[in-house]
Amino acid sequence: MTVDKYAVLVIDDEEPIRRLLQKELANPLRTIATAATAAEAMALTRTKRFDVVILDLWLPDVTNLDLLIRLRESIPHIEVVMITGHGDIDMAVEAMKLGACDFIRKPFNLDRLDLVVEKAHQRARLSRENAVLRHSADQKQNKSHFIGNSQDIREIRFLIEKVAPAKIPVLITGESGTGKDVVARMVHHLSPLAANQMIVKNCATLQNELARGELFGHVKGAFTGADESREGLLSFAHDSSLFFDEIGELPLEIQAALLRALETGCYRRVGEKEERRVNIRFLFATNRVLREEVEKGRFNEAFFHRINAFTIKIPPLRQRKEDLPLLVDYFLTSLSADGAKFRITDRAMERILGYDWPGNIRELRNVLERAIILAENATITETCLPVNMADAANHGANGDNLTLEGIERRHILKLLRFHDGNRQKTAESLGISRKTLYRKLVQYELDKS
Numbered sequence: 001m002t003v004d005k006y007a008v009l010v011i012d013d014e015e016p017i018r019r020l021l022q023k024e025l026a027n028p029l030r031t032i033a034t035a036a037t038a039a040e041a042m043a044l045t046r047t048k049r050f051d052v053v054i055l056d057l058w059l060p061d062v063t064n065l066d067l068l069i070r071l072r073e074s075i076p077h078i079e080v081v082m083i084t085g086h087g088d089i090d091m092a093v094e095a096m097k098l099g100a101c102d103f104i105r106k107p108f109n110l111d112r113l114d115l116v117v118e119k120a121h122q123r124a125r126l127s128r129e130n131a132v133l134r135h136s137a138d139q140k141q142n143k144s145h146f147i148g149n150s151q152d153i154r155e156i157r158f159l160i161e162k163v164a165p166a167k168i169p170v171l172i173t174g175e176s177g178t179g180k181d182v183v184a185r186m187v188h189h190l191s192p193l194a195a196n197q198m199i200v201k202n203c204a205t206l207q208n209e210l211a212r213g214e215l216f217g218h219v220k221g222a223f224t225g226a227d228e229s230r231e232g233l234l235s236f237a238h239d240s241s242l243f244f245d246e247i248g249e250l251p252l253e254i255q256a257a258l259l260r261a262l263e264t265g266c267y268r269r270v271g272e273k274e275e276r277r278v279n280i281r282f283l284f285a286t287n288r289v290l291r292e293e294v295e296k297g298r299f300n301e302a303f304f305h306r307i308n309a310f311t312i313k314i315p316p317l318r319q320r321k322e323d324l325p326l327l328v329d330y331f332l333t334s335l336s337a338d339g340a341k342f343r344i345t346d347r348a349m350e351r352i353l354g355y356d357w358p359g360n361i362r363e364l365r366n367v368l369e370r371a372i373i374l375a376e377n378a379t380i381t382e383t384c385l386p387v388n389m390a391d392a393a394n395h396g397a398n399g400d401n402l403t404l405e406g407i408e409r410r411h412i413l414k415l416l417r418f419h420d421g422n423r424q425k426t427a428e429s430l431g432i433s434r435k436t437l438y439r440k441l442v443q444y445e446l447d448k449s
């Protein structure tokens with residue numbers, strides 16, 4: 001097991017105190033840095049992440065508690081322990097009100113000092129973990145199985161293994177349900193950053209006005225509503241991977257800033273002049289054709305070229321049907337609740353092979369999940385499969401004799417059924433906005449069903 005060290009910053013203008021604390025606090029679980037002035041401390045916090053600060057109440061280049069306020073505002077998950085002397089009680093109380101978590105008196109009781117620092121670290125860790133958890137990938141999915149033995153899948157596996165150790169950004173493309181998430185997780189897990197949580201952001205959930213703050217963080221008062229300073233996703237993803245799903249939805253206005261972060265590792269919080277530096281592996285996924293988005297002026301061209309440098313393209317399931325038997329086998333085992341072994345009849349398998357799978361592997365998974373429930377004697381027969389699969393197989397599944405609009409209508413209908421009529425999910429699968437979907441539903445008279 002690897003234990004993460006945490007970082008302590010001692011800020012005191014007296015050299016002997018800095019030296020004493022550096023020596024006494026040293027232990028294998030912490031790193032200790034020191035600063036003599038507020039300016040030095042602020043500079044340090046911009047390049048390195050600290051968990052706990054030990055701060056002298058009196059410093060030459062700031063008045064009283066200004067530095068405490070600044071630290072708390074610019075590093076949200078930090079805990080500050082104050083060093084106080086005789087007769088500083090009022091000030092110590094004031095400091096606690098301003099967010100200091102504890103204080104220690106000079107001369108130091110070294111045992112208590114150690115305890116206080118450890119407690120402060122626990123608090124910092126908890127608040128940070130809570131914040132990271134809100135953004136990070138679903139733990140359960142961390143162990144990814146990437147099933148398939150088609151030429152395409154073997155090539156993808158090869159590419160993943162090659163690119164994972166490198167630091168370059170990876171763009172993963174493919175229709176909805178083809179396994180873009182699975183591939184992103186594999187890249188992360190085979191990378192040197194695997195010990196840390198991958199952070200995931202679906203760009204479709206970014207609201208235009210708030211997007212910049214959410215990605216880069218902001219300082220208090222940077223804009224209306226910014227009551228508190230906040231760390232951005234880039235900061236949470238430090239020393240890990242940051243996976244932007246549906247990158248085609250990233251607001252155009254922030255693409256340039258993100259491009260800069262990709263190229264230099266530097267970014268700025270909203271409302272802050274100084275740059276911050278991070279070490280991040282960037283991963284992107286989309287089911288859109290970004291090149292077309294660029295041509296339409298909806299996607300930044302330079303950003304596109306940068307993220308398109310290494311692309312993993314996952315073909316739709318209908319183009320690699322030879323993977324179906326393996327996938328079916330895998331899902332029948334992994335989805336069965338009590339590990340029971342399910343059998344599938346030849347006719348049911350034929351139907352699976354004859355179907356187009358517009359929802360790709362996700363659809364296959366859902367169909368089999370349902371089939372397992374319907375199965376008798378642990379045997380999947382045709383009757384356990386949805387009827388619309390037969391429709392599609394019998395009536396020109398490829399839509400050969402349909403107009404483009406006819407195909408679109410059929411595809412929308414399929415996905416709607418697949419998502420049990422959930423329009424948000426259907427729109428997401430189609431890579432269009434809900435508004436566009438509503439328009440199409442009305443156009444094709446699907447809005448009433």
Ligand SMILES: Nc1ncnc2c1ncn2[C@@H]1O[C@H](COP(=O)(O)OP(=O)(O)OP(=O)(O)O)[C@@H](O)[C@H]1O
Nearest residue numbers: 145146147175176177178179180181182287361362
């Ligand atoms: N090769 C594979 N082997 C096993 N399971 C897979 C494979 N590819 C995808 N899956 C499973 O299929 C489902 C859909 O995959 P995933 O979420 O990665 O698709 P996606 O391309 O990200 O879709 P979307 O565009 O809708 O986000 C998941 O349950 C995933 O575990």
Ligand SMILES: [Mg+2]
Nearest residue numbers: 180181245285
């Ligand atoms: Mg996905």
